[in-house]
Amino acid sequence: MAYNDDSEPLPTALKVLIAGGFGVGKTTFVGSVSEIEPLSTEEILTTASAATDSLAGVESKSTTTVAMDFGRITIDDQLILYMFGTPGQDRFWFMWDELSDGALGAVVLADTRRLQDCFAAVDFFESRGINFLVAVNDFDGAFHYEPDEVRAALDLKPHIPVVLCDARQPHSATSTLISLIQHLLSATTSLST
């Protein structure tokens, strides 16, 4: 073990998760807000257990590989925000503890035509106690449901924001992240009062 003990501190990297069903626009969202072209990486997960950080068992068939895209925003010289798009094709990422551990919060992207696709993500963040908001991604400019209808359909608790966004538009996607951080700030306020 040799952790950084130099006088010049390394910046701190923070992460938020961009979740939702397959094809809902997670990668598009990450690309819209990121200052770099989104990068892609993968992890080997053992399907037998939730253990990560281990290659034990890669020779057996009880493994799966999940890929995810991510981007970053440099906040200042000491803070860097990473946006990780959760793997969309399967639900194995729910076993990827490391992806969600320590996350500031999450954006759950919802497509009102396939609202059920984001149920799993909502359940996951609720069970992990990770604060999130739901962002209804406006694909074709015609919202089929009002935010309150989405809230009812997803059975969201009243304090969870539902916002509209266009993941293709940097301004809109960035505004969604801002809404998330404001939600996180209000959550800390309510904790301390």
Added chain:
Amino acid sequence: MGMAGPRDERWLDADAGRLVRPYTVSNGRTRPTTKLDLVSMVMSTGRVHQARLEPDHAQTLGLCAGPTTVAEVAAHLKLPVVVTKVLLSDLIDWGAVTTTSPGPVAGPSDRIVLEAVLNGLQRRL
């Protein structure tokens, strides 16, 4: 990196598939010696020269010239995160790379950090 040439292919069969290469890179080791996570920052100390290292370690070190994260190094190496961590922890053991200690340096309840992020995002609008 990533050059699985004809020489390598005879080692692959349907069962082993793509997993052979990561397992080889990590030299059969299954755990990094230093606890790292996806957003652990890593940076070269400048104390070890790339030329003295095997290609995988040299390339990994080369990606750490400035502060970066485990996730970014893994993406550029095109290797799974767990394999990247093994390579990075070797470099940390050798004094070639420094990292921040893991753990919640800034949690979701850290108002000062959240406000800094909020201001930073608002400046981008």
